[in-house]
Amino acid sequence: MNSVLEIQNLETVLHTELRPVWAVDGLTLQIMKGETFALLGESGCGKSITALSIMRLLPEAGEIVGGSIRLGGEDLLLLPEAAMRNVRGKRIGMIFQEPMLSLNPVMTVAQQIGEVLQRHFDLRGQAAEKRIVQILDQVGIPDAASRMNEYPFQFSGGMKQRIMIAMALAGEPELLIADEPTTALDVTIQAQVLELMRGLQQQGGMAILLITHDLGVASEMAHRVGIMYAGEIVETASREAFFRGPAHPYSRKLLAALPGRDRRKQGHRLDAIRGNVPSLSREFVGCRFADRCDQAWELCHQVAPGWTALTGEQQVRCHLFNQNFGSKIVKPAVSGQAGAPATLDAESWEFESFPSAGTEQSTPDGSLLSVTDLKVYFPIHKGLMRRVAGYVKAVDGISLRIDRGKTLALVGESGCGKTTAGKAMLQLIPPTGGSVRYNGVELVGLERNRLRRLRGEFQLIFQDPYSSLNPRMRIIDIIEEGMNALGVEDDGKEPKEKRVDELLESVGLPAETKWRYPHEFSGGQRQRIAIARALAVNPKLIVCDEPTSALDVSVQAQILNLLRELQRNLGLGYLFITHNISVVEYIADEIAVMYLGRIVERGTVDEVLGSPRHPYTQALLSAVPVIELESKRKVIRLHGDLPSPANPPQGCHFHPRCSHVMPVCRKNYPGASIFSSTHTAHCYLYPQDEEQSDRKTQA
Amino acid sequence: MSFKPVILWTDALVYVLVAVIVIFAWQVRRHEHLLAPWRRVGHSASGMAALTILMFFIVIGLLDTIHLRPAIENGNGGSEAAYGVEVLSLLDLLATPLRTQVETTYSAPFATHLYARETVELPGGGQVREFPRLKFGGAHLQDPETQLFGDIATRAGTGAGLALLLWFLIATSVTAIVAHCRGERFVSTLSTIWQGITPVPWRAVFVTLALILLLGGAALALCSDYHILGTDKVGQDVFYQSLKSIRTGLLIGTLTTLMMLPFALLLGVAAGYFRGWVDDLIQYLYTTLSSIPGVLLIAATVLMMQVYMETHPELFDTIAARADLRLLFLCVILGVTSWTGLCRLLRGETLKLREMEYIQAAHAFGVSHWRIISRHIIPNVMHIVLITTVMDFSGLVLAEAVLSYVGVGVDPSTISFGTMINAARLEMAREPMVWWALFAAFTFMFALVLSANLFADAVQSAFDPRMKTLSALARTWRRKSIGKSA
Known part of the structure; x- marks a missing residue:
């Protein structure tokens, strides 16, 4: 035993x-x-x-x-x-x-770990100190002997989690x-x-x-996996068995809800699970998943299923696999890919490129938004007179372009300036320099009133659906706010209330929800309301700031489906800010990888994800956990953490963490290396584009 | 009896306040979403019980607000009616016996004799020092020593019995109305109320009402023949003074807040929202203001105003008008000096709120600053305003007492808790001690402030959506048994 x-x-x-x-x-x-x-x-x-x-x-x-x-x-x-x-x-x-x-x-870290040692081993003084150093070494804190006397705020997020592990160990x-x-x-x-x-x-x-x-x-x-649903485990299996052939309909749906490039290529909607996890306060009769299950029949609603053993260690709690109902068995789709039974109810999607709707005021190059050399610096004040002592270069000269009906993904780790860049493009944070042209109109420095008239054209969806809706306003007020401010639908033909109903229905919520307050909704529903609010003013461009990172996989799938559907129907352009690579693979047309306020690599999805050139992109992609049975990939380990944007490293910002670092990397920021008309990267590993690099070194 | 109505400055403000509240209530009734949180207030037992008590205070305060000058009999019988110089309120008229039955000096509650020895001329010549009988308190008793207790008990019993009858009437009619509204039978509604399972906690309201009515009934029955809370130095009834103090307390508490709110709300929110130089300016302003001793500032202003009033006696046709204006000015001055605390709180909260994503979403819609402030920020700081207001309420009543002590408070002719407490300072040092004036002021003030606090608590938890989880946790202990039995 x-x-x-x-x-x-x-x-x-x-x-x-x-x-x-x-x-x-x-x-x-x-x-x-x-x-x-x-x-x-x-x-x-x-x-x-x-x-x-x-x-x-x-x-x-x-x-x-x-x-x-x-x-x-x-x-x-x-x-x-x-x-x-x-x-x-x-x-x-x-x-x-x-x-x-x-x-x-x-x-201090040493005191916190020392507390554990004293409580459980009665170790004090020298002996405890020795042990603390040993443990911190074990979890990979460099220079443990001196750093153990530092306070938590002196460590970065990853280091703090290591210290947590050290305490647990x-x-x-x-x-x-x-x-x-x-x-x-x-x-x-x-x-x-x-x-x-x-x-x-x-x-x-x-x-x-x-x-x-x-x-x-x-x-x-x-090694083994247990799937929990509504307070009980519905399936247990070894890792291999589970990812090769998940048995329970819920497990299959979960895997099918994962976004990814294959999904996009197959032109499928993501397999979202309809509805939400049921409230656990109610009495359950029958299977807990029955209400959301596509394969449920009467028995599922009447009798709670018991455990059925499948091959090996795999056990499942579902009537489908019970011998007595053999005829009903649906063979779990076995496929090498991550639970690909997209046949369940996936309707095929045609991703024809959108015939740019509303091309009345099209710009010569057909771009919706073009950003050149955008800079956002935050001054650091010091001393009694609040003298400016330096700048946090949150966004340091980025250039990008979003076309009508297309999605550009801005990818990077937290703290690299993605969100600031998104807000600066919408003029919610005044940019320090550069230009943002929307449909040919320069937005930087535009006076408040003229900018206000343009506001309806570009909108924002936020990460946290809990803080993005005013808790004291009803849904109808929230949605009408933008319409009122921008004078949308003021022609009297269509009453505003009807428009709100339509918007709510278009994001998949019943119209009568408009009388409720935000706290009565779940996270996914709130995100739908936030989307409806943005759509209320008929935007052409939506900046999505990590719109799914606070949501569950199945809800994420619902939101991603919704966003794609809206893009198809309305011809929206998206700037999709995220750190989740699999979401990018599913939704984006182009990718820009950001590191410390600058874009290090740009290209179409296939180019960047298929053949990443910049060492940072390579490391980032290799670090994403993937569902593969025979994991052959090698994680490229990055040393240390993101440097502070207040004091970026000299030369290429990435050189302190780069495994291919060369002397030249420490001196100057590399210019662009062009691989194709769409794919560029900033790295000395590749031949530099002369003209570009000259300009950079002068700057 | 003819009379001439008088509207003093504070009366006018109170009428405006009442009108605003009525319009607001009417608005709330028409909008379901505005009504919902008030329903939750109605479902809180402590809140409703507190409201019942508050209602009594408010009714007394309002009665005391309706001022008039009664006509006086003029001998020549001319066509022109003459009115007395004394401004009386409805409460004064109702409590005429209390107001007019003035003894010579201190007497204890329910006493029949004075509290101090006096030299009394004997009918047969000669003098004796004794506690003389009161002129009014228990004057109808032949032999106070033996009859006093029985008489008090009978009268109190009768009063309480009548009050009980009244309570019974009210309770029955309320139950009948509730039964009618819910479309149930009277008896079944009565039993649900008795079990305390109605959404509105009628049981708590009825119990509170019964307590108040019993106390009030007994007091009413007794007060015309006894000084139930004794008399003060000049022989005035303390119970009457306590009743009169209620209006002053309510006024100081509400009007001061009204004066303070515009400053605190506008400046605090503006500082937090706009930041930059606006923030710097407002911060310097309140830092400067709060570093000047408040009492000094108030004293200086009150003295200036006092001088002005004394040099312009023609502006006031009655003493009451003068005292009233002084009370109003005290409210204004207290308001102007006490907004800094709330302002600071609101600035901090706004700094936090302006970074919220829904504010940024509003910016993205091009919503104007004014609309963002009025629709997004102010509703989200209202709970802070509410809590501060109620907490300040008791503080302001006390501040009034302190200022009256320094001599810059309300007019000496205005009866307030402050003047009562101030007078009690000397009485407590006296031997034997006179405790009842302080006791009366303390009891009334305590009941007023406590019920206001409890009610505000209920309002706060009903209005703040985030508070819900907390109250859910608090109730878990009661529900523990359910899990075990299930």
Whole structure:
């Protein structure tokens, strides 16, 4: 018996105002020594509550009402609280999602790790210090002996997450619970952290319970996978079996909802799961997924399915696989690609290039928005007189072009200036220099009144649907606001209210929702409202600032489908700001990769993703976790973090982290190297375009 | 009886305030989405109980606001009616016995004798020092020593009994109306109210109402023949003074806030929203203003105004008009000096809000600054305004007391909690101690401020959508058993 953790029929209830919510309802799982078990599912499925139940750290309203949690044969639920404290941090370590919030900002790193050592091993003074250095070395903190006495704010995000891991490891736990450990991190940092966790597991042989919503991360890390839906596990399988042939309709839908280039090429809509995760406060009769399932029949609505064992370790909770209903079995589509059964209900899409609607005022070159050498500098004030001591060069001379009905993706890590660039293009932040021409009209320096008349032409969709809608306004007021401000539809022919109904219907919401307030909607629905608000003024260009990064995979698919549909019907141009490469692959026509305020590579999707030239693009792409059974790809490890834009490195901004660095890289910023009419990169590895580089060195 | 209505400055402002509230309520009733949060207020038990108490204070305050000058009998019977110089309010008229039954000096609550010995001439010559009988308090009793307790109990009992009857009437009619609205039978509605499961917590309202009516009924029955809260140094009834103080307290609390709000709201939001030099200017302004001792500023202004009033006696036809104007000026001055705290809070909140994405979305629509401020920012800072206003309410009532102590508060002829507390300062030092004036002021003020606070709490949690989760957590303990039984 070498199972580390055994959970039997765990039931956790959250008591809320109206009725109890059965957040975890009869969960059973087992994790072996040295194994990584990935618990996958959308938000609101009870993944985090499961983790907190194991630690017995539930919020005050939570209560474990049934089942057992055995850690090495000992039932944790029967332990008194005092004994439980010896388990937490010692036998079970935990890593949280937000490294910035999980470390105490007023204690040094050494003090925080020392606390664990003192509590569980009674190590103090010299001995503790030695051990702290050892642990920090283990998680790859350079120069650990001196940095251990620094405060959390002196470390970068990735380093903080390493320190969190170090704290979790300090107790030498048998089980490590990682609750979305990399969700808040950039892909390059995520790759570092995941590799670190893998390495540590191989050394120490501890078990890991990895909680994530990212199928890619699960596919890279896990040995076994459990899919959680509405408080229960609906499928467990080994990693290979799961990604080769997911059985449960929910798992299949989840995989099919992933965007990617293949999806786009096949011309399919993403396979969104209709509806939302059901509220866990209601009584379930029958299968919990039945309402959203395409293959459900009466039995599914009447009888809750039991476990059915498939080949090997794969088990599924679905009537489709029950022997007694053999005729109903739909063979799970087996395909090498990431769960490609797009046949389910995918309607074919014709992506003909849009015959630019509204070409009345077309510019000579046919571009909707062209940006040349855009700069946004934020002054740094210092001293008593608030003298300007320097500039944060958030956007440092970018040039790009968006055509009608096309999508340009702006890709880069957080802090590289993507969002600032997007806002500066819309003149929401005054640019420091450069030019932004919309339909031939120069926007920079345009006076407020004339700019206001143009505002309706370009709109913005934000990342966080929770902060982008005023909580005190009804949906109808929110949508009408832009129409009122810009005098849209003021001709009296069509009442505004009717227009709002149409807009809501066009984004897939019933018209009567307009009387409600934003807090009554889920994240995906809010994002739809935000899109309807932007569409209300008939824009031609929409800047989408990470519109899906706060959403679940299945909801992300809904939103991406909606955006593409709108582009097809209305001929919208999109500037799509994101760090999610698979979304880019699905939605973008062109890509611009940004690093530290500058665009390092530009080209069409196929050019940039197919043959990336800049070392940064290569590293970025290699760091994206992908669902591949035989993972052959080599992650190009980037050293360190993004430098501060207040003090960018001399020469090529990327040289301190680049593996191909040459002496010339340290001196001057490279000019453009042109590979095709659309594909350019700034790197000395390739022959420079003479004229361009001259101009750059002078600047 | 003929009379001439008088509208003092503060009365006018109170009427405006009432009118605004009525129009606002009418607007709210017509719009379902505006009504929804007020419904939630109506569903809070503590809020509704507090509102019941507040209503009594407000009714008394309003009664005291309607001023008039009664006609006086003029001997020559001329056609022109003459009116008394004394401005009376409706409350004064209703409480005429309380107002006119003045003893010579201190007497304890329910006392029949004075609190101080006096030298009394005996009918047969000679003098004796004793506690003389009161002229009005318990004057109808033959033998106070034996009859007092019985008499008080009978009267209080009768008063409470009548009050209970009134309560019964009110409760029955309210239940009947509720039953009618819900289309249920009277008895079933009564039982749901009794079990406390109606959406509007009528049970809590009825219990509060019963308590107030019992106390009020007993007090009413007793107050015409006894000084139920004693008398003060000049023999005035303390209960009457307490009733009169309610209007002053309410005025200082509400009018000052009204004076302060435009400054705090406009300047605070402008500073946070526009930043740059506007922010610098407003920050310097309130930093400077808040570093001058407030009392000094107020004292200087009040003294200036006092001098002006004394040199222009022709401006005021009655003493009441003068006292009233002084009260109004005190409100204005307190308002002008106390906006800095709220302004600072609002500036901080606006700085946070202006970075919110919905504000940026509004910018992207080209919405004007004024509309962004009025539609996006102000509704989202209203909860701060509300909390600060109510917290300031009690502070302002106390500030008035402090200022009256320094001698720059309300006019000495205005009865207020401040003047009562100020007078109590000397009475507490006296031996034997006179405690009832302070006790009365304290009790009334405490009830007023506490119910205002509780009501504001209910309003706040109903209006702030983010507060919901918190209240959900707070209730979990009560619901724990459900999970176990399920």
